[in-house]
Amino acid sequence: MKKTMKKIVSGGLSLLALSSLFLSACGNGGSGKQGGKTTLTVWAWDVALKQLEEAGKVYQESHPDVELKFEEMGTDQIYKKLSTSLATGNGIADIICIEGEYLVGYADKFPEGFLDLSDIVEEKDFLPSKISEVKYNDKIQAFPWDAGPEALFYRTDYFEEAGVDAASLKTWEDLIEAGKKIEATCKTPSGDPVKMLPMDPRKTNFYTLMRSQLGKGAFDENGNPIVNSAESIQAMKEAAKVYESGVCLNYNGWDEYEQTVVNQSVACIPEAVWMIGTIKDKGPDTKGKWSVVDLPMISGGQYSCNNGGSDIVINAKTKSPDIAKDFLKFAMTDTKLQASGFENFGLYPSYIPSYEEEVFSKGDPFFGSTNVYTVFIENGKKVADIATSPNSLEANDSISAAVSKIFLNKEDVEKTMNDLQAELEGKFAKK
Template sequence: MFYRADLFEEAGIKAEDIVTWDDFIEAGKVLKDKTGVDMLCMAESRSDATYRFMLMQLGKFYFDAEGNPQVNSEESIRAMEMCKKMYEAGITFNNSSWDDMVAGMTADKFACIAEAVWMVGSIKDAAPDQAGKWACMPLPKFDADAEAMGASNGGSVLAVPSASENAEAAKEFVKFCMEDVDANVEGFQNYGLYPSYLPALESEVFQEGDEYFGGQKLFDMFTEIGKTVPQVNYTSNFAEAIEMSKNCVARVLLEDADPAKVLSDEQEEMEAKFGK
């Protein structure tokens, strides 16, 4: 959770006091009352990211390990209900497009963005004059006594086509490139590429503070959070599933539809389309 430390301070909010999503909502109400700024950048229909992060925090995803849809699970309903609760509290900023989000960021329209590690570079590029004003904290939890769980968004894939005449050589070349610690560190230093190769994250460069984020040891925190991110099964149906999920978010937030009913309908649609 990236947040504007200066706006929190202005409203008298301490990030360390925000443990649960309910804490987050209450802090958002204080922020809105004292500064007029929305707490969280959360799309109403363009993206389902907030719901999806919460779903992962609860150990679920669109599909189970066998590829069966499970969007009508108790965890899924709980995640969607929390999104609705946040929206109805009047503390969310609708980023109807990436450009809209950037404009809102530079105009101090919201204080927080829940996003992956790659957002570090995006914030710096979009708002260079806000250096020293941003910080980062773990995502709030659903229950104070629950173990912290991270989430993921985006990522990259390297694949060797099964029809390749040189599949084994290609695999070895990938290993040669991606398991080079120095190359991973150089990619991070020069291009902001946060590596997936775990040994590279042991390099000192990832333990250093980031001046833009007030000297916070940002990447060290992401390394620790990464250890709590659950493995999920994207399946070949992910692209269609995410579009269906966005529509569900829109129905719940904009049409005041019941989350349980919406997700039950989505479950039936997924089973019909995906044959699971």
């Protein structure tokens, strides 16, 4: 969520500086009673903190005896502080925001670090993929918050000029053929041929998307790597096929990714819902020229994809567990607050009842008459229940290296994935 959170609001929002001193109320496993009030300390970053502060103001109207102290810090600073605090039991907040991809690592390393929230999380009310994300070792480790369901953003003007119907892109082969037509027909404002989509050949994003459509991760439910499974190899071959077709525009890093919108150099972008904010911020002159459809599907695929999102944990040693749970449940299930968080800060809620709020039914006029949110709402419900592993982030570096070998050096997919499997087994295989 580091990229998604800061980019959706203004495209240039950076993480605000962390105060050099932590509030003394944060020490010794929770805040507890202070001056006749119950004090809870909250750690979160930029827009996540702003949304929690808004929830806090509303909560305190009916709970004047609860004081909420909010500490703003970047994600890296939260994780550094969290690791130390969970190990020692000191200096930790009551409520902590954490990116979904990091949660299982902390839950595995510190199995008693977070409160079990099974009593306040009604699983059926949340996107299944988010429940899968927060559930580990038969315990709901965190309250699910925002999600990143994906779809295909596309330029309606480029598609129309090339005579391509976006609804006809059922497979990735369809996308390749459409990309060739668009490149032969359409020009950017600077006069260059328009490429079909952006791709970083050194990152796992596109391979991960393909693999997710097949309902597989890099690890199985027992924590063993499965990067040489039939599904994983199929996903890598399909991703390489799209890259090698020549319809992709190479980029390196987030800034260059944004420039594909600024320069109007691509006809479509397969990305999460939070890309709405980046497109609006970086391409204001393209209003009315974008729309959204489902992603093309890999052969045998049946699932949607997700990219990004965060959750919230409660320190198991908080002195006020019941009040912390009560506030968190309120903040995460009040549908008006969730809608406000999405509209103002780009935090797409995983709490399904939120979608009844008006903002989700009226859509966004920047994207024309089609309600851009409908596709994401439906896709969010169809993300596969993929096994999580505390080793996923560490393994990602090795997977990225394999992607680079295949995309840039044209190395054999099956051999590269078998070599990757052996490497990951050496590091992570369960004995």
